[in-house]
Amino acid sequence: MSVLGIDFGTDCCYVSVARAGGIETIANDYSLRNTPSCISFGEKTRVMGVAAKNQQTTNMKNTVTNFKRFLGRQFRDPLVQEELKRNLPFEVMEQPDGSVGIKVRYQNEEQVFSAEQVTAMLLTKLRDIADAAIGGRTVDCVISVPSYFTDPERRALLDAATIAGFNVLKQMNDSTAVALAYGLYRTDLPNVEEKPRNVVFVDVGYSSMQVYAAAYNKGKLKMLSCVSDPTLGGRDLDLALAQHFRNEFIGKYKMDVATNSRAWLRLTTEVEKLKKQMSANSTQLPFGIECLMDDKDELLTADAFSPREDFELLIAPLLERAHTLLKRGLADCGTFLLFSSKISGLKLDDIYGVEIVGGSTRVPAVKNLIKDVFGQTPSTTLNQDEAVSRGCALQSAMLSPAFKVREFNVTDIQIYPIILKWRGPNHEDGQMEVFPKYHSVPFSKMLTFYRSDAFTLEAYYDGDVPLANNFIGQYRVQGVKPTATGESSKVKVKARINVNGIFLISSASLIEPVPPKEEDAMDASEAANAEGPKTPQKNDKQNGPANTQDNEKMETDGTEKISEGHVVISPRNSDNTGVQCLNSPNDDTEYPFSESQSRLPCEEELLVSKVLLDAPAEEKTGKEDKKKPSKPTVRSVDLPIESLVFQLSKERLDLFTEIEGKLIANDKQEKERADARNAVEEYVYDMRGKVNESLGEFLPPQERESFLSSLDATEEWLYNEGEDCARNVYVDRLVQLRHVGDPPVKRKREFEERPRALDELGGALQLVRKALDLYAAKDERLSLDASVSSILNKPKPKPKVETPPEEPAKTGGKSEQHTDQKATEGDAGATGDRSGEKMEVDS
Incomplete structure (x- = not known):
């Protein structure tokens, strides 16, 4: 992989x-x-x-x-x-x-x-x-x-x-x-x-x-x-050189290269090569382009260029x-x-x-x-x-x-500050800097709003951004409703920059109190659990968090640990511009906020919250861990979010994916067609040369002329009606040509390989002849021991076939085993066990 x-x-x-x-x-x-x-x-x-x-x-x-x-x-x-x-x-x-x-x-x-x-x-x-x-x-x-x-x-x-x-x-x-x-x-x-x-x-x-x-x-x-x-970048250096030679050509040849796209493209290509040469050479370099424009077949030359002086002078503004x-x-x-x-x-x-x-x-x-x-x-x-x-x-x-x-x-960073804007219940505007410049990413922050109906958040880049519109996206949190008493509900919104550096409102939840009946049911359930055996309970998000420290959560994205800060947008003031930073459950310090502030007063506390998050659990909570957690009285309900961002919709994305798949299939089909056509063309040129040179003697004269005519006709067909045919047409045409052209190729190969094969056969025959002559001369190297010779020359008797006696079925297995053993011994005695005789010879 x-x-x-x-x-x-x-x-x-x-x-x-x-x-x-x-x-x-x-x-x-x-x-x-x-x-x-x-x-x-x-x-x-x-x-x-x-x-x-x-x-x-x-x-x-x-x-x-x-x-x-x-x-x-x-x-x-x-x-x-x-x-x-x-x-x-x-x-x-x-x-x-x-x-x-x-x-x-x-x-x-x-x-x-x-x-x-x-x-x-x-x-x-x-x-x-x-x-x-x-x-x-x-x-x-x-x-x-x-x-x-x-x-x-x-x-x-x-x-x-x-x-x-x-x-x-x-x-x-x-x-x-x-x-x-x-x-x-x-x-x-x-x-x-x-x-x-x-x-x-x-x-x-x-x-x-x-x-x-x-x-x-x-x-x-x-x-x-x-x-x-x-x-x-580097292309701006190329452009400075191109403008220089353009002006020189105007004065020398009365020719404006910029008016011709093809000529300008050739000029920029050549000056890029010149720039690379000047980076490695300190001597003067000539420069010229042949047939630049206006169909003038001449070499347009410029004066010699000194890379250390003229070039640096040209690019001085860029430097x-x-x-x-x-x-x-x-x-x-x-x-x-x-x-x-x-x-x-x-x-x-x-x-x-x-x-x-x-x-x-x-x-x-x-x-x-x-x-x-x-x-x-x-x-x-x-x-x-x-x-x-x-x-x-x-x-x-x-x-x-x-x-x-x-x-x-x-640890990566976000190089542009991101601010979040909203409109309050009384149509007053508010904003805050959620992620300052050079903030670590990926990162999440939890914001808390008090609203009685749906509301909209808008994200913008702040400062000098290479974008005409600093708008990032609009996020509408829906499903918000007032409490049973008619007051504003508490809404938690998570703002996040993910691993790709993309800002989003990843989630929103409505924090609402648990009705009394449900509390009684929870009390009864707890009492039943206290009487019976204690088993681990599954955390249900609908019943709210297990403790009130919602501002200190940890989440994992890839291999990074993400800490969350918690900020409350509170309607306690009449203008709804109070910003509260919660770093502990009992932190009710409220900070005034104005649009002119470049950062929140509570930003340091957010960073201190990260210290607590990264610390071991026993150091964070201390003695509070020994206390029994309080009974949950609120629950969290996920809210739907409608996002409006600069991105392809799912329908257009699927459409573009389908189009790209068709284009890939078309490219593959066209490549196969072109390869088949090229194979026919290559075969025509290759065989024509071979027939006129080396294959001519392996073809009868009439067949040779017919094959050459067929090759010429195929060539003419390729450049006329056969220019744009389907792949199978080219394959069939090639098969027809090979039916005539392959036999002489095979005959030629056999003719060329026959002398080598005959030489190899002659060498093998000579070795056999030499061995026979030595044997006939009773050479010691070919003589055999008498015992070995007797074994090799001993005739093999015909094997005896014995009919097994008929016996009752219950003893059949044993009789067969005995008969097989005797037959085996008999065969060994008749034919001679080679291993036994070999042992005798060795002894």
Whole structure:
């Protein structure tokens, strides 16, 4: 059994597999470890990966790239509109629901696919690559996502993985994946009680840049911070070079490359190669493109380029943005103290090392910039391209029950603050910050409301988020009713960030008092239990919790322990804005809350509550454990929740899954048809050459001419009416050709192998002749001992058949046994027991 780790990138993807031998990065069908994030649609089939990249120039309008930037976003999103300004050769349109649609011509008709569908196509290709390398079916995987991905983007990627048939064990931030790949194999990490080792990672990829820090102890990893720029990456360096040569071509040849999509694509491809050459060479490099545009068959050349001077001058604005991000990352690299709300910044002396990952960190100017900011030379301990996929594969192995991995605790963080808004009974608005910046995930918090009817909660991101709309989702809690006295009921709502970094209201429950009759029944039941033998009682959720400490619960998600804080939204004030933090059953301290506050006054107490939760049971409760728990007087009733989030509905998800299944079946059928056609074509060309050269003498002249005519007719048929036929037509045609072509091939093979067979036969005959001559000459080596010769030459008498006497049935078994024994002895005496005679000879 194997599990996968997938690095899903904007430009290319990497797949690593965890199996018994360790972590291995898989090569694709082109023997390359990186698979381009590219899908090309043809008249009958689709191709993905390297094959699609190779068709990008010839099938430009139907080849889709950079679709990761469209996941979970609306068409009018500023980031999407900025992406469309990059001269994308394919058509992007707005769908009726406002999402992004990608329009291509496929199967001779115009079709529109969503970003989730196109992503699922690429994931299907990655799964096929893994299946071919492993030799079996793989389903479980961990997929990486950029740390700056928001809730809609994460949900969209999960939907795409579901369409592709994956079982996603976890969506892992690529920052955490790199940190895990760095720390798991380290044996020199400080002990848990010692000061942690702080490491900063700088990731400059194809389209984004991230700076994050992690703290390591033995068997423990905690992410500290992460800052990012989703619009600064290696392709921006390529764009700066392309704009430079565009301007040079305009002045030199009066030709604007940007007006021609194919020419612009070729230019960006060539400047990417030039950038890689400049990263490894400090000499001047020539640059030229042949037949760029306007059907001019000439070599367009530019002036020699100095990589250390001109290039850095061109990308100076981009380097300034990178410098600002590095500075912000250094200031933001704070250790979030577990039992305190204070964030303390790291000093340069506190940083153990700076690791770089991502292909664009190979640019010397970027390396020098990192060195200037952090004061030390960046290290390249990790594989800059495969670190993310290897970290995901490690996490996948840790989550899979089929693997035993060294115990290593990973604590991830939420980089955006999340606030929750609601409307009170008197139509007044309220809000609170549920999860502050850099809060640990996964994590759950319990909120308590007092309501008499259904109410709505809305979740938003707070602060600077790369999303046009900070809205996360709307959650309506239904089934709320007032108490028997007409007062507001107590409603507990659990807000949660799961292992995938997705926010949700996971549950809501109504806390209501138990009616007196039910209390009497419970008392009678308790009395009966007291008189009879004591047996363990099953906890019934309908009868309420066993104690009143509902605010201190533990829950397990994967291998992580999740603690819950408990906050009460109380209507005790007239404006219904009181916020109460319950850290113990008797804590009635009420805190005023205003919208201008960036954090709750009770946040420290929530963290103290986590200390109690993580402590042993005897330390938490102390002497209270000796007290008999009070009789439950309330019960919890689950309430239905209607969620409105940016995610595919179940109907659309099932529809897209069905469509993808049909497309896979069509691709398989088309591949089999193409393979059958190629087999006929290959046979025609192969046999024609052989008949004209080596097979001609093994065919009668008339049959030879007839066969050549048949081959020529088949070739003409292939390129005319046989261009697009069903698979069985090609198979039948090949069978007909083989019926004529296989016999001369067999005759030729027999003719070629006959001399060798005759030589072998002659050699065997010579050996036999030599042995007979030696025997005739009475050679001592072939003489036999007299006793042995007598044994071998002794004639064998005919076996005697004795008729067994008729005896009563009751003694039949014994008589048969006696007769068989005598017959056996007789045969031994007549024929001679070889073992006995051999013993005599030996003696």
